[in-house]
Amino acid sequence: MRAGWWVWLVVVAAGTGLGQPLDPLLVPRLEFRGQVVGPDGVPRGGVEVLLAEQSYGEAMDLGMPAVSFTSLTADAQGRFSYTPTNDSQVIGAMVWSEEGVGLGGWERDMVDEPMAEVLVEGPRLPEILVPVVPWTSASGLVTDSDGQPIAGATVTVTMFNTVAVLGMVLFHGEEVDDDLDLEALVAHGVGEPVPWPAQWSALTTTTGADGRWRLERTPAQGVLCAVTLPGWVPNMTGVFPGSTEAFDAPHLERQAGLRGRLVDPAGQPMAGHRLSTSMYGEATGDPIVTDAEGRFELRELAPPTVDLQSLADGDALLSRQEFELTPGETVDVGDVLAQPARRLTIVFRDAETGRPVEGIGVTGQVNGMALPRENPPRSGPDGTVTVRGPATARYGASAVVTPVLPAGWLMPIEDDSLYLDLEEGVDEPIEVSVYPAYSAAGRVVDETGAPQAGVYVELEHSAEQRGIAVRTDAEGRFRYDAVTYEGSYELTVYEALGATPEGEVYWFNSYERLNRTVPAAELPATGWELVVPTVRRIDVRGRVVDDAGQPVGGARVTLTGAQQERRSPAERELVAGADGTFEVGGLPAEAQYAAAASAPGYLAGEPRALAPGETTFADLRLAALDQVVTGRVLDAAGAPVAGARVYVTSPLLVGGTSDGTGAFSLADLPRGPVTLLASDEQRAVASVAATAGGPPLTITLQPLPPPDPERGREVASELLHDVWEATTAEEWPSRTDVLVALAPLEPVSALQMVAFQPVGERAASLVALWPVVAFEAPLVALEAVDRVEALGPERVARARLLLAVGLLEAGHQAQAET
Incomplete structure (x- = not known):
């Protein structure tokens, strides 16, 4: 296996959510229950x-969050329950015993989903099993870079x-034992590596004279191990589940x-100048x-290279500079020359009055060196x-400066950072306009004047791609x-x-x-009254x-409510009770409702619509x-x-492989x-x-x-x-895509079909076709270019260059010279 697998671990942790701190407002405070x-x-x-x-908010190292552990004692039946007292995310439940190690967890989407309304005896998730798996052993080899033990x-x-590391290894095409059953190895509800608790006995050993190590007792769920030796760069190794x-x-x-x-x-x-190793300009x-x-002298560095740069402010700075290292030696690089500092002066002014604004900080980087x-x-x-930053940079002189605004000020909405090309020079001082932040306040009422508590008011600026929502209080304010x-x-x-659940609600799944x-200028500072249509409410219920x-307790139910003149329906995630029932109150009666259910071990059901005038769904089966x-297989x-x-x-996708006898x-089929x-x-087949x-x-x-x-080319052409x-006609860009796909098969036809595009789209279509047609039919393409006046001289010149290369490839020397 190639080195570098541990990098995938960081990616896995971030992708699975382990490395993603959640907004405390998004997670209901739930009770976590299980049985060992x-x-x-x-x-x-x-x-x-x-x-x-x-x-939430804990420091993270390389994308991996800090994890704390809370100790509980299971009752006589092995059961336990836990409700976090603070805003935290429970990853899993773990057990150490002389028999082995147990690990279980709750489905991540069930825990993370902020709109989940848990109806199992109150705010509790379905009980999980924490199965203790017998201990196994683990062993391996540690060598130097020459392969010596x-x-x-x-x-x-x-x-x-x-198991997550194993999944990434398979994804990257690495070879593993064919006997490994990935599905059987997944811990119950826990898809990512879990830190070894300090409360448990450390599992550690040392390598022998042959470089081999062995742990007589390790978790069968697989382990990751740190490999250390004084004077050597640390590394990692690990064992897959079941191995x-x-x-x-x-x-x-x-x-x-x-x-x-x-x-x-x-x-x-x-003298007294601060230096640091760096990566991407950051210390x-x-x-x-x-x-x-x-x-200066640095020790305990990892070969083959190290980047060094200034941390101090001053008139001379060391830009990020790479130095070659020799394993086991201290390299003396002699005199290292600092450069005159490149100064950038920025002036912040009030966009409305032109007056200077005090207290605005700046972060970012200048010529590759990060600002504090x-x-x-x-x-x-x-x-x-x-x-200040270095006068030059390894990859071109540039600066990115992001203002840190005090309360009461806003950057221009369309440009919250400054991107400066220092190669071409900039006019200094750099003038930056900031805008006073204003307030807007009011309340939401319906047509009867009743305040609308708990609804969301969202403002999305015309120059931004995201909105900012605030929630009304009990008085609708x-x-x-x-x-x-x-x-x-x-x-x-x-x-x-x-009825509003705990947690945030977003526009795309709302009513x-x-x-x-x-107009922004019309936003009132106070007294803004927003009148919304009065809504008749109903309660809806059903059973899974x-x-x-027989009832399916703990099933997930997705309830949708479609509105006229709105593409996406409102959506709500529910969890059925132990008797399979679910209920939601306070739904707008005007929406058209449908529900679909799913549960582990069952084929997800098709959505079932609620009949007009009804409030109870037919059973979701x-x-x-x-x-x-x-x-x-013969x-x-x-x-x-x-x-x-x-x-x-059909009706779902399940796959397998025949054995040596064809069996x-x-x-897991319905x-x-x-x-x-x-x-x-x-x-x-x-x-x-x-x-x-x-x-x-x-x-x-x-x-x-x-x-x-x-025949394949003919069929492809017919399909295109x-x-x-x-x-x-409303989908002209997709027609350009069709032409690009058709060009290798029928270059002349593709060019002729450009004429059927709207006038304003013909130039763009030709630009997309040139890279293909220039090599398939350069003479035809060359003639076409001269006939499209809309291209302009620069595009025509670029097209001719591409076509000339195609002509030379095709052996048309005279036409290429022309």
């Missing part, structure tokens, strides 16, 4: 349960549950050092300070602030403290679908009460059952996924086909008819109809006819012409 069972499935009472949780390295478990051998043999490399002397442009030593290590002779984020430089009474009087706002008043455009009519289809001669891919394509088994597709991934749970099948693969490239005809 042993490897035999029998409850384990009296064991300690650790709840892993992440508190390293003795005495320390290997320590830092995280466990590595005992490390999936990577980490290479340790000796640490390096760097020393030198920092001098100014006149060659004089720069990555503890600062070091040059001595009285300007000397903590205690950034701020404008003085004259509105002026001066920042709302207030904005940071609006501008420039441009216009789109005003929207909306509410949650039904809209009012929408109109308001299986195909035998879910088909249990408890059936199996088995059989054998070739046309009747011989078994090993390794054939077999899929159920296959596909589980009762009833299914359609199967089998292929040897060569040129033989078969499709059959079957009944889930029925007798074993025999699928005989039939060879496909040999490929006919010419059909798409062209089906495309309406």
Whole structure:
């Protein structure tokens, strides 16, 4: 396996939500319940349960959040419950015992979904199982960069549950054991690695003379281990779930050092100057300070290179500079020359009065060097602030400056940062206009004058792509403290679908009460009364059952309410109670409602509409996924086909592979008819109809006819012409896409069809076609270019260049010279 798998771990953690702090307002305070069972499935009472949780706003390291642990004791039946006392996200429940390690969690979407209305005996999630899995062993090898074994390295478990790492390894095409069953390895509801708790005994060992290490007892869910040795760069290794051998043999490399002397442009030593290693212009290590002779020395660096840059402000600065390192040695780079600092002077003025504005900070970077984020430089009474950076940059001179505004001020909505090209020079001082922030306050009432509590008032500026919403209080009042009087706002008043749940509500899944455009200059500071139509309310209820009519407790129910003249319906996520029932009160009667249910172990049901005038849904039925289809795959001669891919394509997609005897088994299917597709991934396929749970099948693969490239081109051309005809006049950009696809097959036709585009679209279509047509039919394209006056001289010149290259490739020397 190639090195670098640990980088994927960071990506996995961010993608799964582990590294994403949630807004405390978005998470209802829920009760988390579970039961600990042993490897035999029998409850384990009296064991300690650790709840892993992440508190909002905690510091994060490389995208991984800090995780705290709360200790509970399971009752005699192994059950436990926990309600966070602060705004935190529970990741999972963990158990250590002499039998093994248990890990279980609640479905992430159920916990994160802010609109989930939990109806199981109050605000509680369905009870989960925390199964204790027997201990296993783990071993591996540690070598140096030459592949020689390293003795005495320390290997320590830092995280466990590595199924997410395994998933990313598979995604990146790495080879793993074919016997690994990924689905069976996923811990209950926990898809990401979990830190090894400090409350548990450390799992650590050292490598022997042969470089090998072994832990006699490790979690079967898989582990990630830190590999350390004084004088060497740390690394990581790990073991997949269900395996005992490390999936990577980490290479340790000796640490390096760097020393030198920092001098100014006149060659004089720069004493007391702060330096730091850096990445992308940001400091990555503890600062070091040059001595009285300007000397510095860094230790414990990771080869092969290190970036070094100034942290100090001054007249001379060291821009980000890369130095080569030698493992096991301290490289003396001699004198390191600092550059004269590049100064940028910015003046902030009130856009309305022209007066200077004091107290505005600036962050960002100048020529690759980051400006301080903590205690950034701020404008003085004259509105002026001066920042410094290196005079040159490795990848071109530029600056990005982001103002840090005090309360009461706004940047221009369309431009909240300054992007400066220092290569071309800028006029200084740089004048930046900021706008006073105004307030707008009022209340929302309906046509009867009744205040509308708990609804949302959103203002989206015409120059922005996002809106800012505030929620009305019990008297229907709302207030904005940071609006501008420039441009216009789109005003929207909306509410949650039904009685307002805990947490935020967004426009796209809400019920809209009012929408109109308001000139920003007309926003009143006080006394703004928004009148919305009066709404008649109803209560809606229903029940989720299986195909035998038994209730499905804990099922997820998606309720939608469609409004006239609005594309997306309002939406609300619910959780059915233990008896399968759900209910929502206070719904607008004018909407058209539908509900769809889903639950683990069941086929998701189709949406069911609520009949006009009714308030109770017919039962939402879910088909249990408890059936199996088995059989054998044979070739046309009747011989078994090993390794054939077999899929159920309807009513859901489930796949598997035939074994050495051609046998296959596909589980988790609903009762009833299914359609199967089998292929040897060569040129033989078969499709059959079957009944889930029925007798074993025999699928005989039939060879496909040999490929006919010419016929394939004809069919492709026919399909593209059909798409062209089906495309309406309002979808001209998609017609350009059709032409680009058609050009390799019929370059002349594609160019001729440009004439059927609207006049204003013909130039854009030709520009899109040139890269293809220039090489397929350069002579025809060259003639076409001269006939399109709308292109303009610059585009014609670029097109001729492309066509000339195509002509040369095609051997048309004379035309290319012309």
